[in-house]
Amino acid sequence: MIWNEHHECMDRQQLTELQGERLRDMVERIYFNVPFYRTRLQEMGIEPGDIRSLDDLKKLPFTTKQDLRDNYPFGLFAVPQHDVVRLHASSGTTGKSTVVGYTHNDIMMWSEVVARSLTMAGITRDDIVQVAYGYGLFTGGLGVHYGAEKIGASVIPISGGNTKKQLQLLEDFGSTAIACTPSYAAYLGEAIMEEKLDRSKIKLKAGIFGAEPWTEEMRTQIQHLLGLKAYDIYGLSEVIGPGVSMECACQRGMHIFEDHFIPEIIDPETCEVLPYGTLGELVFTTVTKEAMPLMRYRTRDLTRLHAETCDCGRTLVRMEKCVGRSDDMLIIRGVNVFPSQVESVLLEMSETKPHYLLVVDRENNLDTLEIQVEVEEQFFSDEVKELEGLRKRISGNLTSLLGLHASVRLVEPGTIERSMGKAQRVVDKRKLK
């Protein structure tokens, strides 16, 4: 099933022309409406008229997450605030989050790409979709919600967590599709086994899983536990949210909705554009987004693109599962975590020094984050209640900044390895490769 055959199966030549037209229009919009982009383009001697076709994309400068932070909160918006109908945000490294805005048309476009995505998973108006992504500043919940409604499916906006309720609704409502992080899907599957639920009452046939890295082994496990077909969805809030790309039934990579998001693969060191099939950093230019268009945004995700027409009939390029990051960002339970965030919390607290180690693991299919902090002499108390109090204060401060529970373990001074060069700040024990 294809939701929008015209755009998803477009002749590549026609698509290139459409992208060129939209790119031209987008550059004009940001040049005249966003001072940051205008300055940057002027510095490079580029005027809107210089961008005529898709070929000219490579002339444009890149945008980074740092640019988004520098322009916090609304500095990159290309429309007046009264045209912005929605704001989302993701956690940031120094306490400042990355803010994204949407116009009414942006929400319509987002719903369209999510509708295309859900259709790839075989979801129709006859389905009951349990949306177990978090609703809120995170784009997961509302993103899938609007797309599922656009299709005409019955949406259960249950949001994340509350496993007992999730299981009850799976049984009572007979949900046929579920959207959540893959680790939560595996957790739900195990809960079904433990609670010894009547499997014949679970009607799930498709799962839409994303927002964190996962493996083919996890796919096999989730499919076995939940008795469904598991699909991979990709997205990031800066570009739109979930629905930037999605796997079709052939499951040979995720189709990028190129009529809205133009992908490129670059060498993260030299920024040179690399040909299809080469591993490099994924870059997106959003050509239709109104509120916050992005010009050559560096995602830091490492992957490959493939352009051959898929057996499903779609001509859209496919991206492989991301194999890593070109920076030190971790994705833990769908939340972006930078080691520097932990450092900023420890530096702000007078009792602690910034010697720390992040230990990421996966227990019962849920990511766990432990932060080891050295107990320095000046804040060592010989009273356990004082030390426990300190541990809880650090944990509380980290949890509120990161937006995810971090357990803190106090360790002896000098036990966290100091290295001469870049400090080893992270031990990731999750087996994903």
Next chain:
Amino acid sequence: MIIRQLSVFLENRAGRLTELTGILADNDINISAFSIADTTDFGVLRVITGNPELAEKVLKEQGFAVKITDVIGIVMHNKPGALHHALQILTDNGISIEYMYAFASSDDRATAVIRTDSPKKAIEVLQLHEMELLKTGDVYQI
């Protein structure tokens, strides 16, 4: 009357305590009394020794987080009711105890090591009730 107790932060890790006792043994430091407060992840070792300054120095050199804490020691007859009598005095005077541990010696007497937020006041009221207190010099004899 105030006894200088050595407090050491220890990770709950196999062999860690043995490393510490090894350092003390190598430096000929005798442990007169000790206790360990433990949680899931870490412990706090508290030691009464004749030479806390040397112990602090050698342990710090080996990278331990060490702190000297002021405590008091109440010396009592090793018989029923003796501890109760001492604690009653502290309670009646509004002195609360952060932690305590005790050890008995061969001469039929026992010592309770007490950490309180007001050690000076504790000494005062205990002496008023003619309780015997452990002196720094005594520690060598234990």
